[in-house]
Amino acid sequence: MSNPRYTLAILGGTGNEGPGLALRWAKAGHKVIIGSRQAEKGERVAAEINARLGAALVVGMTNEDAARACDVAALTVPYAAQNPLLESLQDVLQGKVLINVTVAMQPPKVARVYIPPEGSACEQAQALLGPGVQVVAAFQNVGAHNLEDPEQPLNCDVLVCGDSKEAKAVAIGLAEDLGTRGIDAGPLVNAKVVEGLTSVLIGINIRYKVPGAGIRITGLPE
Amino acid sequence: MSNPRYTLAILGGTGNEGPGLALRWAKAGHKVIIGSRQAEKGERVAAEINARLGAALVVGMTNEDAARACDVAALTVPYAAQNPLLESLQDVLQGKVLINVTVAMQPPKVARVYIPPEGSACEQAQALLGPGVQVVAAFQNVGAHNLEDPEQPLNCDVLVCGDSKEAKAVAIGLAEDLGTRGIDAGPLVNAKVVEGLTSVLIGINIRYKVPGAGIRITGLPE
Numbered sequence: 001m002s003n004p005r006y007t008l009a010i011l012g013g014t015g016n017e018g019p020g021l022a023l024r025w026a027k028a029g030h031k032v033i034i035g036s037r038q039a040e041k042g043e044r045v046a047a048e049i050n051a052r053l054g055a056a057l058v059v060g061m062t063n064e065d066a067a068r069a070c071d072v073a074a075l076t077v078p079y080a081a082q083n084p085l086l087e088s089l090q091d092v093l094q095g096k097v098l099i100n101v102t103v104a105m106q107p108p109k110v111a112r113v114y115i116p117p118e119g120s121a122c123e124q125a126q127a128l129l130g131p132g133v134q135v136v137a138a139f140q141n142v143g144a145h146n147l148e149d150p151e152q153p154l155n156c157d158v159l160v161c162g163d164s165k166e167a168k169a170v171a172i173g174l175a176e177d178l179g180t181r182g183i184d185a186g187p188l189v190n191a192k193v194v195e196g197l198t199s200v201l202i203g204i205n206i207r208y209k210v211p212g213a214g215i216r217i218t219g220l221p222e
Numbered sequence: 223m224s225n226p227r228y229t230l231a232i233l234g235g236t237g238n239e240g241p242g243l244a245l246r247w248a249k250a251g252h253k254v255i256i257g258s259r260q261a262e263k264g265e266r267v268a269a270e271i272n273a274r275l276g277a278a279l280v281v282g283m284t285n286e287d288a289a290r291a292c293d294v295a296a297l298t299v300p301y302a303a304q305n306p307l308l309e310s311l312q313d314v315l316q317g318k319v320l321i322n323v324t325v326a327m328q329p330p331k332v333a334r335v336y337i338p339p340e341g342s343a344c345e346q347a348q349a350l351l352g353p354g355v356q357v358v359a360a361f362q363n364v365g366a367h368n369l370e371d372p373e374q375p376l377n378c379d380v381l382v383c384g385d386s387k388e389a390k391a392v393a394i395g396l397a398e399d400l401g402t403r404g405i406d407a408g409p410l411v412n413a414k415v416v417e418g419l420t421s422v423l424i425g426i427n428i429r430y431k432v433p434g435a436g437i438r439i440t441g442l443p444e
Contacts, residue, residue, distance in 0.1 A: 113412045115337055146441075155440045159422070186425040190335045193418035200381070200415050203408040204439060213441040217426060218377045219368070219434045 003173035009070035011035040011063045011085065012077030014045045017101060020147025021074065021139065021178070022049050026057040027150055028177035033059050035066030035073075042066070052150075068092045072170055074099040074139070079121055086128050094132040097167045099174070100125050101139045103195040111203030113196040122161065122191035134167035136160060137191035138175065138182065140198045143205075145212035147178075154180035156214025159197075161190040183217050225395030231292035233257040233285045233307065234299030236267040239323060242369025243296065243361065243400070244271050248279040249372055250399035255281050257288030264288070274372075289314045294392055296321040296361070300329075301343055308350050316354040319389045321396070322347050323361045325417040333425030335418040344383070344413035356389035358382060359413035360397065360404065362420045365427075367434035369400075376402035378436025381419075383412040405439050 008025055010018045013034035026032045026049065034049070036042035042060025049058045067073055067089045073096060077085055082102045086093075104121040106114045118124040126135040138160045146154055158175035160182050162168045168184055175182030185194060197215060204213040230247055232240045235256035248254045248271065256271070258264035264282030271280045289295055289311045295318060299307055304324045308315075326343040328336045340346040348357040360382045368376055380397035382404050384390045390406055397404030407416060419437060426435040 111408055113408075113415050115341070115414060119337070143441075183426065184429050185422050186333055186335075186429075190418070190422055190425070192337060193335050193415050193422050196412070196415035196418070200407050200412055201439075203412070204405065204442070207406050207408075208442055210441050210443070213439050216438040216440050217423075218436040218438050219365075219432050220426070220430055221432070 003176060005029050005031070006071040007031040007033065007069060009033045009035050009066035009073045011067060011073055011075045011089070012081065014041050015076055015078075016144040017076040017139070017147070019045060019049055020144055021076070022058055023052060024147065024150050024178045025174065026053055030177070032057065033061055033066040033069060035061055035063035037063065039065070064089060064092060070096065072097045072099065074101055075125070076101045078102070079104050082121055082125060083128060086125055090129055093129060097134045097136060097170050098125065098129065099136050099138050099171050103140050103198045105199055111199055111206060113199045115192055115196070119189060120191040120195050122188055122195065126188055134162065134164040135188060136162035136164070136167045136171045137188065137194050138171040140194050141201060141215055142178070143201070143212035143214065146214060154178055156180065157216050158182045159185035159194045159215075161185045161188050161194055163188045183220070225398060227251050227253070228293040229253040229255065229291060231255045231257050231288035231295045233288060233295055233297045233311070234303065236263050237298055237300075238366040239298040239361070239369070241267060241271055242366055243298070244280055245274060246369065246372050246400045247396065248275055252399070254279065255283055255288040255291060257283055257285035259285065261287070286311060286314060292318065294319045294321065296323055297347070298323045300324070301326050304343055304347060305350060308347055312351055315351060319356045319358060319392050320347065320351065321358050321360050321393050325362050325420040327421055333421050333428060335421045337414055337418070341411060342413040342417050344410055344417065348410055356384065356386040357410060358384035358386070358389045358393045359410065359416050360393040362416050363423060363437055364400070365423070365434035365436065368436060376400055378402065379438050380404045381407040381416045381437075383407045383410050383416055385410045405442070
């Protein structure tokens, strides 16, 4: 792998998606921080991941300390938690890349595509944080189920949207470090589709009784 | 194939997408009508398709005559043409399934996802036509390039959204008749994502210099 190594904060990293991402990124050589509301919870989840890794590669902190310490942050919180958390981290995230994994949805109707007035959770995040933070949409369509076994290559592509080419390159590199392909899916306004696809995939999981439907882009060179 | 055979009208069928769909559906045993604003244009395109088929299987008519004669209609017009055409066909389409291939977009920015106030072209069509017409979103992500050679299986899935299970089954059968898989992607509100994916794929075609990117759903049984 020739992609850069980062200090990565996974904000809200104790949920469904965070530990699987942390495990794979730590294995790929990144320094990974699990951020949580309580430092103890972040530390506990980091210890669980380290036990699986067989090495103390991941640490736990509060979200604020994690955001301060990182080069690149990934946000994996439920939609309702996004704006309050980002408001509290607005200052410490300035100058950084924020990879937003959050999906705008209206529980309990999570299989129904929801477009908020701002267009998407990612567009909301960019508006809230201002131009000093480069928000990128990515990893929304990678189900937690697919991350479970780090020896298994991911059976899905990662669509990446954003208004900064450099920030998209960071996310595309991190997709490769998960063992799959990151694809430039255009400007941040296109995050509507990437987020909405998550609801479509949840519905497909239910209707077709599968644990982790995903998407691949066809027609690209291998 | 055990799917039903229909009399299919392809409304606005003389554009990029219509002839490729017509060719494959005619080969699969459907009676296909190319609808156009001018009957002569529909007849000319039908004759071109028949020449490729080596048999007179496709006919051309005005959109109105085609809509009147069909069991199932597919709409393949540019977004700006959708509402005027559907207003003129509102009466003759009552009681039928309308498969809407149209994508809401704002030329010239066709690689930028556009969500109209009504949510999507398909939701607009359903609102305009009323509950007597079953509108289904499908085939928006099948690039014309991929339809060209009818001997080649399609290298993409067809996402199908709608509020009627029966109407979705019609579209899923027609996807199978194209040589691919139709997937139930949920209610018609989810058409936002299926339409928006077209803009994402157009952008991918441009950025990755490929003629016809498409999507596949992973994680389903073969």
